[in-house]
Amino acid sequence: MRYVSTRGRAPALGFADAMLTGLARDGGLYVPEALPRMSKDEIAALAGLPYEEAAFRIMRPFVEGSFDDAEFRALIDRAYAQIGHAARAPLVQLAPDHFLLELFHGPTLAFKDFAMQLIGQLFQAALERSGQRITIVGATSGDTGSAAIEAFRGLPNVDVMILYPHGRVSEVQRRQMTTPTEANVHALAVDGTFDDCQAALKEMFADEAFRDEIGLTAVNSINWGRVLAQVVYFFTSAVALGAPHRPVSFTVPTGNFGDIYAGAIARDMGLPIERLVVATNRNDILHRTLTEGDYRKEGVAPTISPSMDIQVSSNFERALWDAYGRDGAAVAQLMEELKGQGGFAVSQGAIGALRDRFVSGRASEEETLEAIRRTHAETGEVICPHTAVGVHVAQPFLGPVPMVTLATAHPAKFPDAVEQAMGQRPPLPLRMADLYDRPERVTRVAGDLEALKSAIREKTAAA
Ligand SMILES: Cc1ncc(COP(=O)(O)O)c(C=O)c1O
Numbered sequence: 001m002r003y004v005s006t007r008g009r010a011p012a013l014g015f016a017d018a019m020l021t022g023l024a025r026d027g028g029l030y031v032p033e034a035l036p037r038m039s040k041d042e043i044a045a046l047a048g049l050p051y052e053e054a055a056f057r058i059m060r061p062f063v064e065g066s067f068d069d070a071e072f073r074a075l076i077d078r079a080y081a082q083i084g085h086a087a088r089a090p091l092v093q094l095a096p097d098h099f100l101l102e103l104f105h106g107p108t109l110a111f112k113d114f115a116m117q118l119i120g121q122l123f124q125a126a127l128e129r130s131g132q133r134i135t136i137v138g139a140t141s142g143d144t145g146s147a148a149i150e151a152f153r154g155l156p157n158v159d160v161m162i163l164y165p166h167g168r169v170s171e172v173q174r175r176q177m178t179t180p181t182e183a184n185v186h187a188l189a190v191d192g193t194f195d196d197c198q199a200a201l202k203e204m205f206a207d208e209a210f211r212d213e214i215g216l217t218a219v220n221s222i223n224w225g226r227v228l229a230q231v232v233y234f235f236t237s238a239v240a241l242g243a244p245h246r247p248v249s250f251t252v253p254t255g256n257f258g259d260i261y262a263g264a265i266a267r268d269m270g271l272p273i274e275r276l277v278v279a280t281n282r283n284d285i286l287h288r289t290l291t292e293g294d295y296r297k298e299g300v301a302p303t304i305s306p307s308m309d310i311q312v313s314s315n316f317e318r319a320l321w322d323a324y325g326r327d328g329a330a331v332a333q334l335m336e337e338l339k340g341q342g343g344f345a346v347s348q349g350a351i352g353a354l355r356d357r358f359v360s361g362r363a364s365e366e367e368t369l370e371a372i373r374r375t376h377a378e379t380g381e382v383i384c385p386h387t388a389v390g391v392h393v394a395q396p397f398l399g400p401v402p403m404v405t406l407a408t409a410h411p412a413k414f415p416d417a418v419e420q421a422m423g424q425r426p427p428l429p430l431r432m433a434d435l436y437d438r439p440e441r442v443t444r445v446a447g448d449l450e451a452l453k454s455a456i457r458e459k460t461a462a463a
């Protein structure tokens with residue numbers, strides 16, 4: 001399997017090289033040259049399999065040429081042993097036609113663990129072969145950072161630098177990033193928003209000398225490996241609800257567009273998905289784009305679902321590449337307009353193609369709180385504010401096929417919002433009960449590219 005850049009000007013690479021490279025040299029994102037399809041029988045045969053076996057069958061064609069079957073199976077088994085639920089991604093029923101897919105049973109209590117635990121294993125295997133030393137720089141609005149730290153902490157030949165927006169993540173999220181003691185992980189609190197952190201990361205990739213000097217790579221959903229691992233639970237949950245014999249819809253709380261794009265890939269591979277619903281909080285660039293046909297940045301507003309406080313959605317570039325008929329030059333032009341003019345109009349043809357794939361909705365802060373309160377009152381389930389955005393947005397799209405809303409984080413990561421909605425603070429799992437007592441280690445950095453680069457240089461030099 002070969003991977004090409006969405007901007008069409010970087011060399012095509014195999015899976016392991018695309019994964020270790022992160023962002024393509026032309027600034028684009030890697031995407032598979034051609035998608036493998038699963039037949040109806042192959043999808044039906046996933047029913048009842050352990051999550052690991054289903055993951056192997058779904059992802060195997062994507063890693064061909066980089067990992068042999070025995071090695072890939074072993075890496076998957078090691079990765080998912082870290083998810084603390086026998087089903088890995090269990091379904092919970094909220095209403096006759098509405099289900100939650102719980103993706104928060106991993107070590108850091110968010111869906112990011114599903115992909116990060118796996119790419120942690122894949123990176124280790126690939127680095128052992130190549131003997132390379134790398135520096136992972138990650139931008140996070142709260143969850144990717146801790147998941148990356150958890151997956152890479154203590155590994156030889158890997159430094160991990162996590163940029164998060166100072167004061168804009170929950171206290172639990174911050175402590176998950178600032179309390180690990182391993183010398184190879186560093187939390188950098190940046191003055192700015194998540195968008196500033198992600199833009200700085202992309203600028204670092206554009207600086208070839210810096211990139212090569214530190215062996216820069218990315219584990220955000222910039223990295224195709226992250227998107228790939230997220231494809232699996234769309235299949236397993238849909239099959240549990242009757243696919244391929246009956247279609248299923250999904251509502252996905254969305255920020256950087258990685259998770260919902262994984263759903264679109266599952267559908268392109270043959271999974272019968274009726275609707276893919278993009279659910280945004282009031283940082284609603286994706287909802288505005290799908291309704292108005294104009295992708296335009298606005299300032300990022302802080303919300304009670306902070307992990308989705310994103311206005312420049314990295315993976316939307318992959319969806320644009322598909323919508324513009326895989327025309328790398330057209331995508332490169334749009335990205336120039338985004339950088340220079342703060343946005344672009346999506347062409348008629350492309351917006352039609354996007355609307356064929358995705359529908360969307362938005363939840364206000366009040367609607368999010370009400371969804372937490374109502375879900376608890378009606379079902380006894382306590383949901384996090386990101387999941388609540390999904391539950392609210394899903395309502396007009398319920399029926400006639402089952403709707404699965406992705407429960408993307410554990411409510412205990414956002415106790416203030418949950419308490420505001422329903423008057424109770426959800427407790428952290430026992431293994432994290434002392435999180436508030438652990439000492440924190442963090443470096444405050446100005447939201448300025450040169451300041452960030454020198455902080456990163458300093459930390460890699462000290463390693
Ligand atoms: C808890 C939570 N829910 C939803 C999202 C949105 O996921 P994505 O960025 O893949 O759209 C994120 C992060 O972005 C998150 O951390």
Ligand SMILES: N[C@@H](CCOP(=O)(O)O)C(=O)O
Pocket residue numbers: 139140141142143144145219220221222255256258307308314
């Ligand atoms: N919500 C994310 C934002 C980054 O998303 P990613 O999927 O591109 O890593 C976070 O929690 O950091």
